[in-house]
Amino acid sequence: MAKKEKENKEKRIKKDEFVQRIIAFFNQDRKRSFNYKQIAHGVGASTQPQKQLVFQILENLAADDFLVEIVPGKYKSNNRGTIVSGRFERRSNGKNHVVTEEGESIFIAERNSMRAMNGDKVAIYVYAKRKNKDTEGEVKEILEKAEQTFIGTLEVQKHFAFLLTDTKILANDIFIPKDRLKGGKTGDKAIVRITDWPERAKNPYGEVVDILGVAGENNTEIHAILAEFGLPYIYPQSVEKAADKIEDKIDPEELKKREDFRGVTTFTIDPKDAKDFDDALSIRALSNGNWEIGVHIADVTYYVKPGSVIDKEAEKRATSVYLVDRVVPMLPEKLCNGICSLRPNEEKLCFSCIFELNENADVINSRITRTVILSDKRFAYEDAQQIIETGEGEYKDEILTLNNLAEKLRKKRFANGSINFDRHEVKFEIDGNGKPLGVYFKISKEANKLIEEFMLLANRTVAEFIGKTPKNKKAKTFVYRVHDLPDPEKMSTLSTFIQRFGYKLKTEGNKKEVSRSLNSLLGQVKGRPEENLIETITIRTMAKAVYTTVNVGHYGLAFDYYTHFTSPIRRYPDMMVHRLLEKYLSGGRSVNTAKLEEQCEHSSNMEQVAANAERASIKYKQVEFMSAHLGEEFDGVISGVTEWGLYVEINENKCEGLVPIRDLEDDYYEFDEKNYCLTGRHKKRNYRLGDPIRIQIARANLEKKQLDFALIEKNNKR
Numbered sequence: 030m031a032k033k034e035k036e037n038k039e040k041r042i043k044k045d046e047f048v049q050r051i052i053a054f055f056n057q058d059r060k061r062s063f064n065y066k067q068i069a070h071g072v073g074a075s076t077q078p079q080k081q082l083v084f085q086i087l088e089n090l091a092a093d094d095f096l097v098e099i100v101p102g103k104y105k106s107n108n109r110g111t112i113v114s115g116r117f118e119r120r121s122n123g124k125n126h127v128v129t130e131e132g133e134s135i136f137i138a139e140r141n142s143m144r145a146m147n148g149d150k151v152a153i154y155v156y157a158k159r160k161n162k163d164t165e166g167e168v169k170e171i172l173e174k175a176e177q178t179f180i181g182t183l184e185v186q187k188h189f190a191f192l193l194t195d196t197k198i199l200a201n202d203i204f205i206p207k208d209r210l211k212g213g214k215t216g217d218k219a220i221v222r223i224t225d226w227p228e229r230a231k232n233p234y235g236e237v238v239d240i241l242g243v244a245g246e247n248n249t250e251i252h253a254i255l256a257e258f259g260l261p262y263i264y265p266q267s268v269e270k271a272a273d274k275i276e277d278k279i280d281p282e283e284l285k286k287r288e289d290f291r292g293v294t295t296f297t298i299d300p301k302d303a304k305d306f307d308d309a310l311s312i313r314a315l316s317n318g319n320w321e322i323g324v325h326i327a328d329v330t331y332y333v334k335p336g337s338v339i340d341k342e343a344e345k346r347a348t349s350v351y352l353v354d355r356v357v358p359m360l361p362e363k364l365c366n367g368i369c370s371l372r373p374n375e376e377k378l379c380f381s382c383i384f385e386l387n388e389n390a391d392v393i394n395s396r397i398t399r400t401v402i403l404s405d406k407r408f409a410y411e412d413a414q415q416i417i418e419t420g421e422g423e424y425k426d427e428i429l430t431l432n433n434l435a436e437k438l439r440k441k442r443f444a445n446g447s448i449n450f451d452r453h454e455v456k457f458e459i460d461g462n463g464k465p466l467g468v469y470f471k472i473s474k475e476a477n478k479l480i481e482e483f484m485l486l487a488n489r490t491v492a493e494f495i496g497k498t499p500k501n502k503k504a505k506t507f508v509y510r511v512h513d514l515p516d517p518e519k520m521s522t523l524s525t526f527i528q529r530f531g532y533k534l535k536t537e538g539n540k541k542e543v544s545r546s547l548n549s550l551l552g553q554v555k556g557r558p559e560e561n562l563i564e565t566i567t568i569r570t571m572a573k574a575v576y577t578t579v580n581v582g583h584y585g586l587a588f589d590y591y592t593h594f595t596s597p598i599r600r601y602p603d604m605m606v607h608r609l610l611e612k613y614l615s616g617g618r619s620v621n622t623a624k625l626e627e628q629c630e631h632s633s634n635m636e637q638v639a640a641n642a643e644r645a646s647i648k649y650k651q652v653e654f655m656s657a658h659l660g661e662e663f664d665g666v667i668s669g670v671t672e673w674g675l676y677v678e679i680n681e682n683k684c685e686g687l688v689p690i691r692d693l694e695d696d697y698y699e700f701d702e703k704n705y706c707l708t709g710r711h712k713k714r715n716y717r718l719g720d721p722i723r724i725q726i727a728r729a730n731l732e733k734k735q736l737d738f739a740l741i742e743k744n745n746k747r
Contacts, residue, residue, distance in 0.1 A: 147175070524536050
């Protein structure tokens with residue numbers, strides 16, 4: 030039986046090989062026609078069985094419309110293909126693609142790639158599509174070269190060097206002439222730019238752009254992560270110098286133009302390690318029994334003028350990047366941690382939303398104005414939380430009143446359909462050298478939620494102020510933070526997935542009904558082993574929130590109007606919003622929509638890049654932390670299922686690693702994408718997303734940021 034199966038397998042491989050040879054044969058000359066004998070000779074079919082196989086394949090390719098049979102036994106390419114352009118996506122496994130301007134993905138075999146690189150704009154010839162096969166094409170011209178830089182480790186020899194890369198984009202190491210090394214030594218991590226890839230050379234040629242340091246050192250690896258995502262790891266001196274010239278004393282004439290809140294109780298509540306305080310709250314009782322709450326935001330745009338070197342750098346960065354052990358700021362330190370930071374006992378300029386709230390947290394009225402404040406105290410979240418829990422401490426009455434109002438605002442928000450995503454963040458305890466000593470989970474408590482509610486209220490109020498207009502008036506162009514409705518198909522898939530855990534989800538009905546059902550699900554999974562998994566899958570089901578001038582509302586918050594106004598120290602869209610507010614409050618005309626939309630799109634893209642870099646830094650620390658636990662066993666849950674293996678998340682520390690499919694040696698496993706599982710062909714054992722599992726730490730590769738696990742206990746057959 031085994032011998033027969035082996036023979037059949039060899040036969041299948043031989044047939045597939047001839048299919049590829051015949052396709053390549055016709056693609057070399059798509060204008061000529063060939064008879065059966067010419068084709069058989071051209072593809073190396075010498076034996077009678079091979080020739081018969083070629084004949085069968087030709088019939089199949091003609092049936093698939095890839096070939097046209099001109100006369101019996103004579104074939105030519107079906108030249109209904111077209112020339113299109115798109116961006117080349119190179120992959121080290123040879124599965125290259127071009128994504129066209131219409132969004133279609135077309136497979137490009139390496140032999141047909143013209144050595145195009147990732148990101149190059151290319152013109153391709155699209156072959157006539159075969160039935161049940163991916164669309165395939167061939168690069169005809171490289172229209173626009175994208176700059177190619179790679180990060181890796183140098184291996185220096187006597188007359189030349191190589192950059193050994195771990196990228197999924199390039200399979201080849203990069204050859205570097207000795208005079209292009211920039212002082213790099215073996216073991217250094219470097220950024221290298223590809224300069225050429227000669228036609229007959231196996232490896233591309235490159236030059237060192239920068240040496241990041243010795244591979245394995247914390248600073249080197251964090252800088253490498255930033256460089257990998259195209260993010261800056263140093264702040265330009267010219268921008269720092271420009272910031273140093275900014276006067277930190279407030280002009281008395283400016284104070285006269287502003288509402289004065291220096292005599293009102295005001296404080297900040299932030300993480301204990303924060304230095305950039307961009308929001309503060311003020312509170313005072315009104316004579317009518319209501320409360321005046323001020324949400325005061327650092328007036329960054331008073332200091333950062335449009336088109337200045339500081340502004341251009343901030344716009345390019347678009348966001349501060351929060352990595353495991355550091356913040357890469359959007360603004361120079363003098364601004365973000367000094368002049369603009371709302372530090373206690375210092376007069377600060379702010380852009381503020383002032384609210385009158387009654388005891389039920391109903392907003393009686395509000396206004397948006399520029400102010401000057403003097404913060405009385407800087408609270409860490411832990412300090413404010415202790416006051417909330419004990420009822421004791423400095424400014425206890427103010428903190429407790431704010432918390433009471435925030436809880437009522439929150440309750441109303443959820444009643445209106447806001448979704449309660451309340452995830453635990455994984456954090457690392459890190460020593461002075463950046464080495465991870467332990468893992469803990471950052472839990473959002475009342476003090477965090479207090480700040481969150483008032484920031485949401487301010488953001489919503491600003492968006493409504495501009496966007497909400499009488500029916501006969503058109504709203505002025507503005508920056509909105511939007512979150513579209515979830516895809517119905519994804520919601521249906523989520524509903525099916527959670528059923529195996531005993532949960533139900535309403536996927537049809539109005540927005541409020543679906544949101545309530547989602548909140549019910551998220552409430553039911555709290556504290557359950559599957560909590561993190563189901564929350565993760567639910568978040569993946571949602572659309573991504575983005576910046577745009579086209580307002581479609583914010584589904585997750587259940588707000589018709591929403592923007593980002595409250596964090597201009599760390600987000601460029603907030604600076605854009607501040608400038609638009611200033612313009613429109615003074616009666617200015619609507620700005621150019623197309624230009625603003627471009628800025629919005631750039632900010633959305635950079636937000637995603639920053640999030641990817643943050644995840645990469647967490648992954649690096651996870652691998653570094655778990656490398657001290659090689660050989661140890663842990664309980665986990667299957668958090669991802671792919672064609673190359675099972676991802677498992679460890680329960681106690683949320684570190685994730687891979688059980689490679691090659692290590693599942695008891696059967697031949699096949700990937701079932703629809704049902705999130707791997708199933709054994711013979712024994713029918715399966716591994717499903719969400720299954721509990723026990724693993725052993727097998728390998729920890731810091732270079733690749735990769736943890737490999739070995740299976741200890743297999744789940745029961747389902």
